Amino acid sequence: MLARRKDEIALRVGRPVEVVAVSARDRTRNRDCDLSGVRWFEDAVELARDPDIDVFVELIGGHDGIARDAVEAAIASGHEVITANKALLAHHGVSLASGAEANGCNIYFEAAVAGGIPxxxxxxxxxxxxxxxxxxxxxxxxxxxxxxxxxxxxxxxxxxxxxxxxxxxxxxxxxxxxxxxxxxxxxxxxxxxxxxxxxxxxxxxxxxxxxxxxxxxxxxxxxxxxxxxxxxxxxxxxxxxxxxxxxxxxxxxxxxxxxxxxxxxxxxxxxxxxxxxxxxxGGDATASAVVGDICDIAAGKSGTPFGWKARDLRAAGKAAIQRHEGGYYIRLAAVDRPGTAAAIARHMAEQNISLESIMQHRRGRPHGGERAESAEAPAPVVLVTYATTEDAVRRAIAAIEIDGVIASPPQVIRIEKD
Structure with missing residues (x-):
């Protein structure tokens, strides 16, 4: 992509962009491009420290090991970093961002999320x-x-x-x-x-x-x-x-x-x-995002990796899913015997859960030599709730399971509504 768009990129960003060095595990692999004039490094960390590069692009993957070592080496050398490595940033983003700020460089990661979508x-x-x-x-x-x-x-x-x-x-x-x-x-x-x-x-x-x-x-x-x-x-x-x-x-x-x-x-x-x-x-989507980041650097854009100073990023805290509110789809394998429907309805009511709809599909009829199901074979029942809390749904389901009126663990899916 850089070779194909070489003249246009230079015109748009004000300077030429050139790949001068690469590192990979397999030097002999066909990469469908001419690397004859490019310096080869056996060690990606050595490449990251090279004083003759401006930008280090990491497309290795993994949140530890050579990828982390190389990115940290590039930052310590004051090089701008581009990465598609979401695991690395998810686990070590704050420390890497702090290092980049301290060394006057930045981390770009458009390719790390949603591929070619900017x-x-x-x-x-x-x-x-x-x-x-x-x-x-x-x-x-x-x-x-x-x-x-x-x-x-x-x-x-x-x-x-x-x-x-x-x-x-x-x-x-x-x-x-x-x-x-x-x-x-x-x-x-x-x-x-x-x-x-x-x-x-x-x-x-x-x-x-x-x-x-x-x-x-x-x-x-x-x-x-x-x-x-x-x-x-x-x-x-x-x-x-x-x-x-x-x-x-x-x-x-x-x-x-x-x-x-x-x-x-x-x-x-x-x-x-x-x-x-x-x-x-995919290769094209990832290349598009990486080249976009390269062009931002070449054009002189600056900032911080996450748009905030690393010291200003606050702890997210563990998601309290129990407090989530919304509609729920609940599929139960209900035992077909007297009192099952009443028990399900009672436990829902005890948790103040209002039901928007109830769907019950008949079990398939036996064909040919198939054995007919017993009277107590489970029947699928689908409940759709109005807005309620995750905690209320889980409490109701736990009580229904204790009553023994369902034959297998229930399916629960959250619903997003207009």
Whole structure:
């Protein structure tokens, strides 16, 4: 990209940009570009300390090890740093930002969140006139791909995950993606930019998508929703609520219509509200974001990594999900016997939970030689609540489980409404 746009970039930023040195594990790998005139460093830390470079770009990954060592070495040498490493910044962002400020350099990380979507620049620069109330989004393309395929093709989670792995959208060990940790790392960076809180993945309530079934997707469709894995950072009085979990969003919301590996970020400010949509990963998207950061440095732009001085970033604190308020979808495998419905309703009422709707689907009828189900076989019951608290829902469910009127752990999904 730098070679292809060489003349235009020089014209726009006022100086030429040249790659002068690289470091990687495998020197012989084909990278589809001419590196014959570029100095090769076996040790990335040595490259980071090179006095003849202006900018060090880290695209290694991982929050410790060589990536952290190299970035710290570059900062200590006073070099500007560009990184796509959300894990590194989520775990060590405050100390790295402090080091950069002390050494008169900066850290740029547009590629670390939402790929080619310029959401970092939007929060750090373009929306400074706004008081941000909420930042939320689809921040992991793997999860969005899986949920999209499940919904559109009626495939199981396991089948969609296998396809994602074959296509390179998911790693052999998909835990980081499907259990929500990748989204949490990215959300911690957005929260730092929007609200001035220290990046801290441990302050975020995290749930993944492994428990989502076709029954949940079908019920959501019938109720007028789509299920997405959302990262949400929102003002809650003087605190900031930070959470990652599957969420039902109204079908007509722009974010509900984002499919496949595409990412989307919705920003709600007091002056403007906008939704940014685009490619969340891939070589071109990452290159676009990295080159944008390089051009900012070449043009002489300055600032602080998170838009706030590191010393002014306050602790986020552990997300108090129990105080979260909103609507809830609750799917129960209810035992079909007298008193079950009454017990469920009683425990909901005891927690002052009002029900917006109740859906009960009949069990499938036996066909051919299939054995008929017993009278007490569980039947799926879906409850949709009006606004209530997480704590009230959990207390009601715990009481229902003690009564023994459900046959398996319930499914609970939070609902976002207009």
């Amino acid at each position: 959401v970092i620049k939007a929060l750090r620069e373009a929306l400074l006139g706004n008081e941000i109330a909420r930042v939320s989004g689809i921040l992991n393309g793997t999860c969005n791909y899986i949920l999209t395929r499940m919904h559109e093709e009626g495939l199981s989670f396991d089948a969609c995950l296998e396809q994602a792995q074959l296509l390179g959208y998911a790693e052999a060990d998909p835990t980081f993606d499907v259990d929500g940790f990748d989204t949490a790392h990215k959300l911690s960076l957005l929260a730092a930019l929007a609200f001035g809180v220290q990046p801290d993945p441990d302050a975020i309530h995290v749930e993944g998508i492994r428990s989502i079934t076709l029954a949940d997707l079908e019920a959501a469709d019938e109720l007028g929703y789509r299920i997405k894995l959302l990262g949400v950072a929102a003002r809650a009085g003087a605190a900031v609520e930070l959470r990652v979990h599957p969420t039902m969003v109204p079908k007509h919301w722009p974010i509900a219509q984002v499919s496949g590996v595409t990412n989307a970020v919705a920003i709600d400010g007091d002056a403007v509200a906008l939704t940014l949509v685009g490619p969340g990963a």
